[in-house]
Structures are given as C-alpha cells and as structure tokens.
Amino acid sequence: MNKFVEEIKEVLKKEVDLSTEEIEKIIEIPPEEKLGDYAFPCFLLAKSLKKPPDRIASDLSKKLKPKALIKEIYSIGPYVNFRVDSRKLAEFVLKEIFEKDKSYGRDETGKGKTIVIDFSSPNIAKPFGIGHLRTTVLGNSLYRIFEYLGYGCVSINHLGDWGTQFGKLIVAYKRWGDEKKLSSDPIITLFDLYVKFHQEAEKEPELEEEARSWFKKLEQGEKEAEGIWQRFKDYSLKEFEKVYRMLEISFDCYTGESFYNKYMDNTIEEIQKKGLAEISQDALVVDLEKYNLPVCLLRKKDEATLYATRDITAAIYRYNTYKFHKLLYVVGSAQKLHFQQVFKVLELMGYPWAKDLVHVDFGWIKFEKKIMSTRKGDVIFLEDVLNKSVELAKDIIKKKNPDLENKDKVAFDVGIGAVVFTDLSTKRQKDINFDWDEVLDFEGQTGPYVQYTHARLCSLLRKYQKPVKRKVDFSLFSLEEEHSIIKKLEDFPKKIKMSAETYEPAVLCSYLLDLSGVFNRFYQKQRIITDDENATDARILLVKSVKTVIELGLSLLGIKAPERM
RNA sequence: GCGCCCAUAGCUCAAUUGGAUAGAGCGUCUGACUACGGAUCAGAAGGUUGGAGGUUCGAGUCCUCCUGGGCGUACCA
Numbered sequence A: 001m002n003k004f005v006e007e008i009k010e011v012l013k014k015e016v017d018l019s020t021e022e023i024e025k026i027i028e029i030p031p032e033e034k035l036g037d038y039a040f041p042c043f044l045l046a047k048s049l050k051k052p053p054d055r056i057a058s059d060l061s062k063k064l065k066p067k068a069l070i071k072e073i074y075s076i077g078p079y080v081n082f083r084v085d086s087r088k089l090a091e092f093v094l095k096e097i098f099e100k101d102k103s104y105g106r107d108e109t110g111k112g113k114t115i116v117i118d119f120s121s122p123n124i125a126k127p128f129g130i131g132h133l134r135t136t137v138l139g140n141s142l143y144r145i146f147e148y149l150g151y152g153c154v155s156i157n158h159l160g161d162w163g164t165q166f167g168k169l170i171v172a173y174k175r176w177g178d179e180k181k182l183s184s185d186p187i188i189t190l191f192d193l194y195v196k197f198h199q200e201a202e203k204e205p206e207l208e209e210e211a212r213s214w215f216k217k218l219e220q221g222e223k224e225a226e227g228i229w230q231r232f233k234d235y236s237l238k239e240f241e242k243v244y245r246m247l248e249i250s251f252d253c254y255t256g257e258s259f260y261n262k263y264m265d266n267t268i269e270e271i272q273k274k275g276l277a278e279i280s281q282d283a284l285v286v287d288l289e290k291y292n293l294p295v296c297l298l299r300k301k302d303e304a305t306l307y308a309t310r311d312i313t314a315a316i317y318r319y320n321t322y323k324f325h326k327l328l329y330v331v332g333s334a335q336k337l338h339f340q341q342v343f344k345v346l347e348l349m350g351y352p353w354a355k356d357l358v359h360v361d362f363g364w365i366k367f368e369k370k371i372m373s374t375r376k377g378d379v380i381f382l383e384d385v386l387n388k389s390v391e392l393a394k395d396i397i398k399k400k401n402p403d404l405e406n407k408d409k410v411a412f413d414v415g416i417g418a419v420v421f422t423d424l425s426t427k428r429q430k431d432i433n434f435d436w437d438e439v440l441d442f443e444g445q446t447g448p449y450v451q452y453t454h455a456r457l458c459s460l461l462r463k464y465q466k467p468v469k470r471k472v473d474f475s476l477f478s479l480e481e482e483h484s485i486i487k488k489l490e491d492f493p494k495k496i497k498m499s500a501e502t503y504e505p506a507v508l509c510s511y512l513l514d515l516s517g518v519f520n521r522f523y524q525k526q527r528i529i530t531d532d533e534n535a536t537d538a539r540i541l542l543v544k545s546v547k548t549v550i551e552l553g554l555s556l557l558g559i560k561a562p563e564r565m
Numbered sequence B: 001g002c003g004c005c006c007a008u009a010g011c012u013c014a015a016u017u018g019g020a021u022a023g024a025g026c027g028u029c030u031g032a033c034u035a036c037g038g039a040u041c042a043g044a045a046g047g048u049u050g051g052a053g054g055u056u057c058g059a060g061u062c063c064u065c066c067u068g069g070g071c072g073u074a075c076c077a
Helices: A003-015 A020-026 A043-049 A053-063 A086-103 A130-148 A164-176 A179-184 A186-203 A206-219 A223-247 A257-273 A307-322 A333-348 A352-356 A382-400 A407-425 A447-464 A480-501 A506-525 A533-557
Strands: A038-041 A070-076 A079-084 A114-118 A152-156 A277-280 A283-286 A296-299 A326-330 A357-360 A365-367 A432-434
Touching: A003 A020, A003 A038, A003 A070, A003 A086, A020 A038, A043 A053, A053 A070, A053 A079, A079 A086, A086 A480, A086 A533, A114 A130, A114 A307, A130 A152, A130 A223, A130 A326, A130 A365, A130 A382, A130 A407, A130 A480, A130 A533, A164 A186, A164 A206, A164 A223, A179 A186, A186 A206, A186 A223, A206 A223, A223 A382, A223 A407, A257 A277, A257 A296, A257 A307, A296 A307, A296 A333, A307 A326, A307 A333, A333 A352, A333 A357, A352 A357, A382 A407, A407 A447, A407 A506, A407 A533, A447 A506, A447 A533, A480 A506, A480 A533, A506 A533
Parallel strands: A114 A152, A114 A326, A326 A357, A365 A432
Antiparallel strands: A038 A079, A070 A079, A277 A283, A283 A296
C-alpha cells in the first residue's frame, strides 16, 4: 500500500492493541481536508479500554510521535488525525506518475484472467436508440477498466438477431412491405413495419399467431424465412456500425443469439439428462420453485426455444471458449429475474463457474418522465443525439476559438464526449431522464469541463516550451491548493479499482470532476509560469501529472482528450 | 397479490460502502480577465436525506412497516 499509511500503522501498532490488518482497515481519509490527511477513529477501542473515544483519541495523540513521513499528530473529537509531510507526499506521488506516465495506476491483479463482457447487444431490425447508450458505453468503459487492471477482456455483442420478433417482422414485411423503401432506407422501414405490426395486432390478434409460426419456420431453417432474416440482419449491422464508429467502440465478436441455435438441442438434452427438466402445460421447463423463482421455460409448446435457453447455451459456450474469470452481462435491470433464473439453472447443472456470472444491471433512460417503448414507435435515435451534440460543440468552438485548427475533429471529440460522460456519470442503477438541455450542457459537471481542463493543461505545457523536469524542489509545494491536487492524484489508482469492483465507471467520472475542480481552483488563484525558474519547474511537473491522469481517466471512460478545443 | 429496484437543495447528481458540520453542478442573486484558455473561478441563498419505528458509541447508508414511482412475475427479449 502507500508508505504513509504504512508509517501510521507502524506508529499506531506500538500503542494500540489491534492487529495491523485491523488498523489498516479502519484508517480513513477525513471528509474535509482541513481535518488532516488520514485519521484513526477510536470507537473500536472504547469498549476494551472502557473509556470514551474522544478521551482515547486525545491520550493517544499525546503518546504518538511524528516520524519521517508524518508531520503532525493531533486529535479532534474521537479521531486521531495525521498530517503528512506534504513535501514527501508530493515527491512520492509526482515521481510515481512521472515514471509510470501513461500506465499510472495500471495493475497486474488481473493477469492471466479473462473477463468476458456482453454488452450493447442491439436488436436487429430496430433502430439504435438512446436506450442502447447505457449498455454500450458502460460495457466499453468496463472493458477498458478491466484491461487496465491486467485482465484479458473479450467484448461480445450479443446481437438480438433471433426470436419471435422476426416472425412479426416477416409477417409485417409480407403484408405491407415495400422492397424499394426497404433497400433505400432499411432501418426506418423495418422500424415502421415493427410498429405497424403492433398496432395491427391489437385489432387483429391472429397476427401474433402468424408471427409465431413464421418464427418457427425460421428456426427450422425454412428458406424464405431465412433469406428475409439474413437481409434484415445485413442492413441493420451496417447501420449499427455507424454508431460504433462514432463512439470508437469495436467488439471482439458479434456472436448474436442466432449463433447458438446449433447448440440448443445439446443444452436441452443436457438439462434433461441431469433430471432438471419437466413438461408443464405442454412446455419444457425447469422448476425453480424451491429457490423462490418462477419456472424457467426452455421450449414452448410449439417447440420453439426461448431466450433463457439461448442464454444458458451461450454461457456454456463462452465458458468452454474462454474459461472466463467472470462473465459480465451489461443489461438493463428489467431482465434481472431472467438472469437469476439462467444463473440458477446453470448452477443446478453443476457448473461451478455459475457463481462468476454477473448481471451488471442499470436503470432506464426515460424521456419526458416516460419510459420509451420501441413497440409504440417513440424512440430517439442515438445517432441524432450524437450528431446534435457534435453540432453544438462546433458552434461553441466557432464562437470561442475561431482560429482552432481541425475544428471538426475537435467538435466531434467534445460532442461525443459530452454525451458519453453524462450517461456514465450517473450510477448504474438509477433511471436517467433524457433531457436535451442536459445532454447538450457543456458547463459545470460535464465531460467538456474535464476536457477543457485538459486542454488548458496542455496549453500550459506548450507555453513552458521545455521538457518537463522530473527532479524539482518538492519543498516548493507548500500551498493548500497544491496539496489538494497531489492528494487527488494519489487517489487515482484506488478509484480505478473501486470502479472495477463495483462495475461503476461513475466513480471515475466524479473523480475526474473533482480533480479538474481542484486544479482549476489552483490555476485561477496562482500563476504557474513565472520568472522564478525553480517554482515554475515544480508547478509544471504538477501540471503534467494532472494532465496525464485526466487523459488516462477519460480514456478509461472511452472519451477523447483533445489538446486544444 | 408476490418479488426486486429507486426516493437526498427548485432541477440533475455525490457522500471514502456504518463515521466527523450531508457535498457539488445547473438555475437564481452578487462579484473576478491591460500576464499562463471566462467551456473558468470566488461568494450568497437553498436540507426534518419520502414518512414512522428499530438496531448501536454513531444511520442518508442496515432491519421492519407505510407512502409514492419504476420493473418483473410461463410460452416476448
């Protein structure tokens, strides 16, 4: 761990009847900087010492002696607080960042382990809507974070290219389809057909039955059905690629649901052999009542399989292929129960790795307080959102920085970054209200704010005109603002780990906002480049470090850090 | 009906996983560029953390109940 905490542990150990592990566990960082750098709460000792905690704290603080790295020890209420030697802290942190540079905070904890991440997974023949943003950017960010921690990562785009919806589409296409329209504007045409199907099916319920039978044909490999399906799929993929290119996201594989068709019979057979399956109401199911879960349907009465069957099959396939350490499903919380069932069935099948399956769930994106329903046709295209944001970025650049070179590229990075950052900055489980004003806000706690800070740092480094020196006079870091920045920089590796443990890139978002905030405050108050060469060298080293960390942090979120904007 | 999730300032969100006086941004009001980028910064106002109990040294965080919203609950995904 960090040597400052080490020293505090050492000092405390002599006076306190606790193991070093216990001490380490309760050492914390005070909520406010003015209280100190680290703190040791004395509540735990109150019982064994039979003294009130604030008394223990004050006694203890008198007995403890400052050492090499710790400068001050004092008590405030029930806490013993420690203040570190800020010169030493600066030296320690800044040297580390300078040496590790673009791999500061990188870790080998995941070495030799594979994490498979199933995310994005749009449905073929449907538009790529704003609703798909979360899974896409969350999955991508988690991929980058775990990779940074040394894991081998595999991204799978589990395309929704199978299921009864294709029966519906085929029915709609055969009834109302227009070949010319389809080839000229495939996604909109397919989308209209899909919406129309649901409208008509309300009046004419037989359509549903017809759709089921078409899907069954598809599943049996009937030629006409398969041909139509393949065309829909080709059109859709082309369309999705446009969005992925904008976000600069790529996948290691695009094995969608249909990929697993050939393995389905095996899965069902295996489940039956293991005595888990039974016939109920003409369908083949696994009874999970014992576990307080509804039955898991494997095969419908018309013999067609269901998504649970496919997910079970896919998990087995993935384990056999990747021997993953963990398999993450970045899928909305509406499917929570579904995954509980799937995981349970795999566990009952005797797969010990069933415990390594994680449903990384997240809330809805709502629009005007309502949940958007693709079936009803209300959808906001992700591509439109991204384009609009890029346009706005371009307008702002024209106004604020008219001489900037390659405006288009920068506007692109800022516009996209704004959308991605906004989405990632809310913790997964909460619903997000999609609001144009909010997405297109480039001030305050936003992606562009962080990017702007980065551009400013780059600007300083350009002005400096010299290579950054690593050996500076660290005793020049005496200001509170500098100390705040350095402490934030020290935090970065911990934050990466925390975002990985909780599958929560939002941790990094708020970290980057904090870091940008402390730097901007410093910048506003203090001059960086002055005639005092030593002071300038020192501050520039700090600037370089902040720049490195912001750039790194943004890249873990899948966001670009332009040098000018 | 049952199960899961959510509820924090007018709005959008934090809160080091049970710790110190619940913090930011937006919006409102007031200020800051003849030196490094004003997409910035400083200040003011804004709170019974949905409600009621409980657990303990200590609760926004844990347990119970209630209210409001969302999702799910066997042939959609």
